[in-house]
Amino acid sequence: MAIHIKNNEVAVFAIGGLGEIGKNMYGIQFQDEIVVIDAGIKFPEDDLLGVDYVISDYQYLVKNRSKIKALVITHGHEDHIGGIPFLLQQLPEIPIYAGPLALALIKSKLEEHNQLRTTELHELNEDSELKFRKLSVTFFRTTHSIPDTLGVAVHTPQGIIIQTGDYKFDLTPVGDQPAPNLQRMAKLGSEGVLLLMSDSTNAEIPTFTKSERFVGNSLRHIFEKIEGRIIFATFASNISRIAQASETAMANGRKIAVFGRSMEAAMVNGRELGYLHIPDDAMVDVNTLNHLPANKVLILCTGSQGEPMAALSRIAAGTHRQIHIQPGDTVVFSSNPIPGNTTSVNHTINLLEEAGAHVIHGKVNNVHTSGHGGQEEQKLMLRLMKPEYFMPIHGEYRMLRIHTDLAELCGVPKDRSFIMENGDVLALTKDSARIAGHFAADDVYVDGSGVGDVGSMVLKDRRVLSEEGLVVVVATIDYQHGDILAGPDILSRGFVYMRESGELISQAQRRVFRAIRTTFKGDTPPTEGAIRDAITDTLQDFLFTKTERHPMILPMLVNAKA
Template sequence: MTLFEHDGRLLVVDCGVLFPDVDQPGVDLILPDFTPILDRLDDIEAIVITHGHEDHIGGIPFLLRHKNDIPLVGSQFSISLVEAKLKEHRIRPTSTVVAEDETLDLGPFGLEFLAVNHSIPDALAVGIRTSAGTVLHTGDFKMDQLPLDGRITDLAGFARLGSEGVDLLLSDSTNAETPGFVASEREIGPVIDDMFDGVTGRIIVASFASHVHRVQQIFDAAHNHGRKVAFVGRSMVRNMGIAQDLGLLNAPAGLMVSMDEAVTLPKDKVVFMSTGSQGEPMSALGRMASGDHRHIKVEPDDTIILASSLVPGNETAVYGVINRLAMTGATVIHKGVAKVHVSGHAPAGELLYVLNTVKPSNVLPVHGEARHLQAHARLAVQSGVDPEQVIVAENGDVIDLVDGKAVLAGHVDNKLIYVDGLSVGDVGEPVLHERRILGDGGFIAATVVIDSENGKVVGGPTISAKGFSNDPNAFDDVLPLISDAMEQAASEDVSDPYQLQQILRRTVGKWVNDTYRRRPMIVPHVLEV
């Protein structure tokens, strides 16, 4: 989520989500921190959407919960995806559909939209003209010269803006460390078609639920080999339905079948098009891998194709799914062993093309981890941009653009906002720290009952534990230590329950550390009678 401010008005470009890492247990989504603008929602002219991927639109419903009439601006497919998502949140947005080569004035912001090629249809870059300067935000893009839909990145438009003078370029950095140029999507189709040859079992393909072009290639291969296709996974069904309605996905008559019909077909006559390419445990493929899917049980003669790249941070989850699928005896094909996917992001060679074409005065690498931003910054310097005019920013950094010069001017306090179930923001780092302790070392509850008058132990001590040990006698040795510690406290006239709880916690904690070299969560209970 990027926020632009000019003449007291605000413009939001994209509003996405992050997905949790393994050290964020229980978290479903991670949102931008809206706190710095909650008292200025009336100042927002619109939310401009560059494309419909979750990391660019997933946070919109949560922002619109605060003010549901903030206008949305984006391409037809992007707006359709957002509106379907908002319908689930019971929000009816105010939307404006735009296309490449169109312009739109929103308050002090003059917007121009340019086509960019990405792994989702209808992606847009946006030029933002103001009296303070001109900004070009590329969104996510690559420069496939032979895309399936014939829609290439508008380098001519980039060059035209560059000739007018781009004061600040915000450009996709995801593949900045990767040299060269991206392979064409057209190279994937024949590979997938060849994989269908000679397969006698079912074919299960997992892909991003928004990758319309990949799904089209699966349709084409299935049609060529006399197979029917069924969608598996709610987001796949929803997104591809939208793509079909908009004419972005073309299926020959009779190719698509329902799940109920698909499971009755001969194995060599069906393809399942599934979600779960990133190892998500609750996705369709994740449930197949764990044997929990209610329709599909993976069998040894199945062929499973993961037609996607590995999103950084998801490697462990993806390979876990691959291993579980392989244990069934099925054939598992992924990007590491066959050319079943190409990235949707421009590598270094293409980023240099953009830098040399636009010739921006200032560059702000966006969209990527720290190493990607730094790599992109080095490319900008190599292309001739003054090193002092290349800014690698962190979340919350404020960049001022004045008289054609961008400077890091300050920082807005912000934090990651965690979504856990239906709750937004009530889980923070202290709770996650406790969850990590529980996940690493388990839980021990120690209880003693004391006489409220003299502080002597009259019941217990007892210990119960979860996630610590299978040995029912594991805590026999610590019970007398607890009794001794409580008696010592009574002899010293220590009767305050809080102080006794701390003595109980220290006693158990020291014994666990000395005996097991572990650090479980210890919860002491001192009951007075």
């Protein structure tokens, strides 16, 4: 579908983040200038076998690279910054603007990918202003589960486009973090917001989201009652949660040990930037840890989502080199499972319980609160901004739909709300809005060091291999004389146990032998492809009849003359 943007229209689009939770990436374009907001990843669902990350298709940006003025980052979570190294592989010239903590996290990523020295980086805060020839960008402070969270206001000749980033209205944030800047949001609303793009994650929750301090109170009550070691698992990026757990531990005379690479990095960045007030003498290494009384220990670690290689999963499995579960240990899961991770989290909890630990998790224990606002906060944002048009973002379709209903309750007519898909282009003027076309914005899979070389056919093959197994047929053939010189031999991997399936394998060999012979009965010698097809068709039908399974058939034919 072609894109038709008139010269006086502002184009707004998502390259990722619509109809999904993850890979957030949005663009605002006016004539020859584009401002990109965020560049995230999405973690793969269980059916994406072997895929490490899902990123956006950056081709639209590549085609319009000369127009891109900035990549602006709202905050430092992976679903907003994780795609940056992959984007820079294609567009290394993009200047990046981010708050202090997000910038520190981005620098760590770029260092791993050998991109730090070649990337233009700028630190910003809510008082920063980026000025380009036709567009300018200002910011407003919000609160989330990570410090330095910003909403973005892109000022265009047709009006202000607001992208809220992830937010909730936490009026009592933890530590030195400032409260959300309601005055600046209201000022933007009074100036006239053309379009509001707002976080929809918790659109199904009809309340305000509890303050982070609510979790702090719960942790105090829990920690005071625990006699043994406390192993505390949360997102490494949730600096506020790490701060509360650390402060509560220190108040109870506990020393803090940190395990997991991302948790160690979070501790370094949080302390350097002043978000974590943990003195050196409160920190201990593993050697000191093992000599402390159990009631004097807090272990901070990664793995709250049941990630197989994270510190907590290895502790649970008994494979961690330094930490093993001891009688009396209490493990606190201070997060909710991300959709798709519930099975992994439950498996880790079961292993921990079997090893003798007591596990505290879930909403019932009040050890987690969301970083995203519920319906009441979404309505408050709509009332503050008073937009002419509304585009819900950052959510699955049902969440976007509910958010548009909330917008209608807050005075935005239904025909002025747009539920978009990744790649759709919304064209706006002061008094009009329309869908102006679509560009390709499909998922791109990252598998090891390969980007985009795993497609739907590869994933289909992986699913077949994982569910049905593999059957290899090996035969040596004299094509010139139409003779089978060796084989066919049949090998099974993940399909049947060869020793116990001798009769099945023998029958399959005879059928393949006859199928190959049949292909030579024509007037012209068969091609290798024709023989392969004959083997595959014969075996698929026979094996399904016998086993009701469809293994992958892989013929390996050796030419006798080769």
